[in-house]
Amino acid sequence: MMDDLAALKTALRPPAPDAAAKEAAIRLAMENFDRLQGSDAALRPTQDRPKRAGFLNGVRAMIQAFNSRPVLAATTSVAALCLGLVVILPLTGQGPVSRAPLAVQPPKAETAAPQTARKVAPDAVAPVQTDTVIAEIQMEETATVAEAPMPTLAAPKAAPVSELSGMVADSPAPAPDSTESFANAPANPVKITAEEPISTFSIDIDKASYAVVRSSLNTGFLPDPASVRVEEIVNYFPYAYPAPEAGQAFRPAVAVMPTPWNPDTRLVRIALQGASVSVENRPALNLVFLIDTSGSMDEPNKLPLLKQSLALMLDQLHAQDQVAIVAYAGSAGQVLAPTFASDRATIMASLDRLGAGGSTAGAEGLALAYQVAESMAAEGEVSRVLLATDGDFNVGLADPEALKDYVAAKRQTGVYLSVLGFGRGNLDDATMQALAQNGNGTAAYIDTLSEARKVLVDQVAGALYPIADNVKIQVEWNPAQVAEYRLIGYETRSLRREDFNNDKVDAGEIGAGTAVTALYEITAPDSPALRNDPLRYGTAAAVKGSDELGFLRLRSVAPGETVSSLQETPIMAGGAVDDDARFAAAVAGFGQLLTGATYLGDWGWDQAIELALSARGEDAFGYRIEAVNLMRLAKALSAP
Amino acid sequence: MGTPDEILANAAAGGDRAAFAVLVQRHYDRVFGLAYRLTGARAEAQDLTQDICAALPAKLQHWRGEARFTTWLYRVVVNAAHDRRRRQATHVRAATGWGDWEIARQDEITVQAEAQDWLAQAMARLSVELRDTVALVLGEEMTQADAGTILGVSEGTIAWRMSEVKKRLRAMAAEEAK
Numbered sequence: 001m002m003d004d005l006a007a008l009k010t011a012l013r014p015p016a017p018d019a020a021a022k023e024a025a026i027r028l029a030m031e032n033f034d035r036l037q038g039s040d041a042a043l044r045p046t047q048d049r050p051k052r053a054g055f056l057n058g059v060r061a062m063i064q065a066f067n068s069r070p071v072l073a074a075t076t077s078v079a080a081l082c083l084g085l086v087v088i089l090p091l092t093g094q095g096p097v098s099r100a101p102l103a104v105q106p107p108k109a110e111t112a113a114p115q116t117a118r119k120v121a122p123d124a125v126a127p128v129q130t131d132t133v134i135a136e137i138q139m140e141e142t143a144t145v146a147e148a149p150m151p152t153l154a155a156p157k158a159a160p161v162s163e164l165s166g167m168v169a170d171s172p173a174p175a176p177d178s179t180e181s182f183a184n185a186p187a188n189p190v191k192i193t194a195e196e197p198i199s200t201f202s203i204d205i206d207k208a209s210y211a212v213v214r215s216s217l218n219t220g221f222l223p224d225p226a227s228v229r230v231e232e233i234v235n236y237f238p239y240a241y242p243a244p245e246a247g248q249a250f251r252p253a254v255a256v257m258p259t260p261w262n263p264d265t266r267l268v269r270i271a272l273q274g275a276s277v278s279v280e281n282r283p284a285l286n287l288v289f290l291i292d293t294s295g296s297m298d299e300p301n302k303l304p305l306l307k308q309s310l311a312l313m314l315d316q317l318h319a320q321d322q323v324a325i326v327a328y329a330g331s332a333g334q335v336l337a338p339t340f341a342s343d344r345a346t347i348m349a350s351l352d353r354l355g356a357g358g359s360t361a362g363a364e365g366l367a368l369a370y371q372v373a374e375s376m377a378a379e380g381e382v383s384r385v386l387l388a389t390d391g392d393f394n395v396g397l398a399d400p401e402a403l404k405d406y407v408a409a410k411r412q413t414g415v416y417l418s419v420l421g422f423g424r425g426n427l428d429d430a431t432m433q434a435l436a437q438n439g440n441g442t443a444a445y446i447d448t449l450s451e452a453r454k455v456l457v458d459q460v461a462g463a464l465y466p467i468a469d470n471v472k473i474q475v476e477w478n479p480a481q482v483a484e485y486r487l488i489g490y491e492t493r494s495l496r497r498e499d500f501n502n503d504k505v506d507a508g509e510i511g512a513g514t515a516v517t518a519l520y521e522i523t524a525p526d527s528p529a530l531r532n533d534p535l536r537y538g539t540a541a542a543v544k545g546s547d548e549l550g551f552l553r554l555r556s557v558a559p560g561e562t563v564s565s566l567q568e569t570p571i572m573a574g575g576a577v578d579d580d581a582r583f584a585a586a587v588a589g590f591g592q593l594l595t596g597a598t599y600l601g602d603w604g605w606d607q608a609i610e611l612a613l614s615a616r617g618e619d620a621f622g623y624r625i626e627a628v629n630l631m632r633l634a635k636a637l638s639a640p
Numbered sequence: 641m642g643t644p645d646e647i648l649a650n651a652a653a654g655g656d657r658a659a660f661a662v663l664v665q666r667h668y669d670r671v672f673g674l675a676y677r678l679t680g681a682r683a684e685a686q687d688l689t690q691d692i693c694a695a696l697p698a699k700l701q702h703w704r705g706e707a708r709f710t711t712w713l714y715r716v717v718v719n720a721a722h723d724r725r726r727r728q729a730t731h732v733r734a735a736t737g738w739g740d741w742e743i744a745r746q747d748e749i750t751v752q753a754e755a756q757d758w759l760a761q762a763m764a765r766l767s768v769e770l771r772d773t774v775a776l777v778l779g780e781e782m783t784q785a786d787a788g789t790i791l792g793v794s795e796g797t798i799a800w801r802m803s804e805v806k807k808r809l810r811a812m813a814a815e816e817a818k
Binding site for chain 1: 655694
């Protein structure tokens with residue numbers, strides 16, 4: 001329908017302004033200007049204020065607008081701006097009367113201005129290339145903040161991006177600038193077994209990071225390295241691990257294989273497969289959908305996608321399950337009282353009525369959702385609050401720490417919280433992550449309907465039925481076999497050694513039928529790949545005689561109980577290396593390539609793609625080939 | 641092109657009368673153009689532009705020199721148009737919406753070109769938000785990102801609004817075809 005748009009555009013061409021009106025308006029403007037100056041002058045102490053102070057102030061404000069980092073680069077442009085100042089000085093010296101002829105200047109000369117005039121600022125700073133561009137973008141950003149009193153400027157920070165990519169089109173596209181925040185920590189370093197033989201972390205079945213990465217790549221940007229959590233990328237993919245024996249909540253599976261990116265080290269894969277519950281006999285579910293209906297949700301990939309996603313999920317529920325809906329925006333309210341899932345029409349109708357508007361009172365909504373969930377709870381039932389949001393918790397209990405504590409306290413009542421993230425722009429991944437971790441739930445990011453199907457249909461049991469809480473992994477490495485080791489990913493989940501046995505310290509949950517994978521890169525004592533030189537004065541000689549690479553300890557708490565149980569397995573070299581293990585290694589490499597690839601050497605995109613392709617296996621849902629295509633995209637985007 | 645807007649604006653904010661005069665001269669047509677696109681009527685646009693000119697000296701006190709002057713100015717115009725609409729909402733003639741009185745006014749004038757009529761009808765189909773978006777994206781030929789900055793919504797919202805506009809126009813064309 002470009003024709004109609006073109007017609008509209010033509011019709012929008014404004015008529016020439018009336019010359020008399022223009023003159024009158026400008027006269028009025030000048031009168032008001034003079035009046036303002038007059039009153040201002042009376043207010044200001046004039047003695048320490050030279051007549052041209054306005055110039056200096058303006059320049060100072062401009063210089064202050066540059067951040068400290070690009071200041072050096074910006075110096076030239078400031079010089080250029082000063083040059084501009086010198087040029088206009090004679091102009092300002094003339095009285096207002098002499099400018100009068102301008103008032104009848106033919107408007108036609110100026111009508112071409114919109115294009116040229118808008119480019120004025122870039123031109124002024126043209127002498128310095130990329131760095132100045134950055135400085136300019138930062139100016140833009142501070143501008144949006146400084147203009148904050150204007151109510152219409154809620155979150156326009158993503159705006160400068162297209163400009164930037166237009167101006168520096170040749171360099172790799174940086175991630176879109178926005179108000180998003182991500183939970184991350186520096187990559188785990190290589191540890192020396194003799195100094196620190198024990199590695200402790202909480203398991204994690206979140207997958208949000210992969211979806212965020214995918215959404216970035218699909219829109220043509222390399223993801224912000226802070227948004228990449230390697231373990232979540234590895235755990236995104238289903239792997240066919242052996243099922244636990246009857247009566248066991250989960251089963252560990254260990255495999256050792258050569259490291260794809262380093263011939264002199266080995267990768268140890270530790271996998272935990274959770275038991276699946278039979279869908280027919282599962283306990284009744286009480287679900288409270290806590291839905292963010294703030295103004296920021298008013299985008300096609302937010303509220304509408306959310307509605308579709310929840311509709312998909314409804315089909316998975318049993319007749320005896322109950323659903324309630326709480327919406328929160330400027331105020332929180334119960335949209336749907338607890339309703340049996342068999343009454344699909346009522347639930348769908350209230351979902352459809354949801355509309356976006358207002359700011360986000362997340363905390364208030366959360367309190368109400370818990371209240372509703374508690375009212376629904378009955379013996380033997382599972383209660384969950386499913387928070388669906390774009391992560392904009394900007395009103396109410398805004399302190400993330402307080403929010404976390406609140407959620408953690410509520411988890412004691414047996415109501416768990418899972419978080420579904422939608423849309424990009426102000427996705428507060430860090431808060432999402434913190435809430436889900438403290439609420440014993442999972443965080444997922446939903447960018448497409450097929451992702452919604454994966455999270456809410458295929459894996460709904462895992463997301464909703466915990467089979468083991470507080471699952472912690474501790475690996476003790478044998479210094480005789482392993483001189484150095486490095487845990488890949490799990491940076492945000494590391495635990496202190498003593499926390500392993502402390503049941504008060506919270507850790508991740510395993511849901512029904514889900515699997516968790518962790519990868520270590522280990523280096524043997526005689527390997528040329530050792531990164532640390534031996535100490536001159538030596539350490540106690542490692543005890544020889546054991547073939548074990550290390551020892552795996554697992555602690556977990558059965559749902560509803562408080563005391564943990566321990567499972568132990570030695571880690572032995574050998575074991576079959578299957579496609580699952582190799583694919584996990586490939587995507588772990590993918591994640592590391594996105595975050596700087598400190599330990600990968602020459603191993604790059606081509607190798608990652610090749611390995612992932614060769615390890616595709618059956619891939620019935622196409623998740624793995626999708627990852628390969630994302631790697632190809634990332635390769636293209638990161639090409640110099 | 642002479643002195644950059646930003647430098648003039650800094651000077652004007654600091655009390656330089658001549659700099660202010662140059663700025664107003666330079667941008668009157670631009671402000672009028674956007675005002676016309678936002679209001680859809682010449683007289684309205686003229687009044688609005690005059691209001692903005694009158695308020696500009698005071699507004700410039702808030703100028704911090706951190707954004708491009710034109711971006712800042714567009715924001716001032718859009719906000720002023722919103723304020724004006726809000727005030728008009730209390731007037732009877734505006735109570736029924738932009739389209740009705742605009743069409744009525746067009747009838748009074750009667751000599752206006754057909755394109756004008758079509759514009760009024762087309763614009764009347766669109767909500768205030770969509771009209772603002774059309775004015776900036778189509779009228780001012782702004783990028784969706786820039787329009788988003790000025791309207792205070794995300795780029796995605798602008799993209800969505802433009803697709804809405806297309807949808808409405810298509811519906812209109814379908815009706816006309818009947």
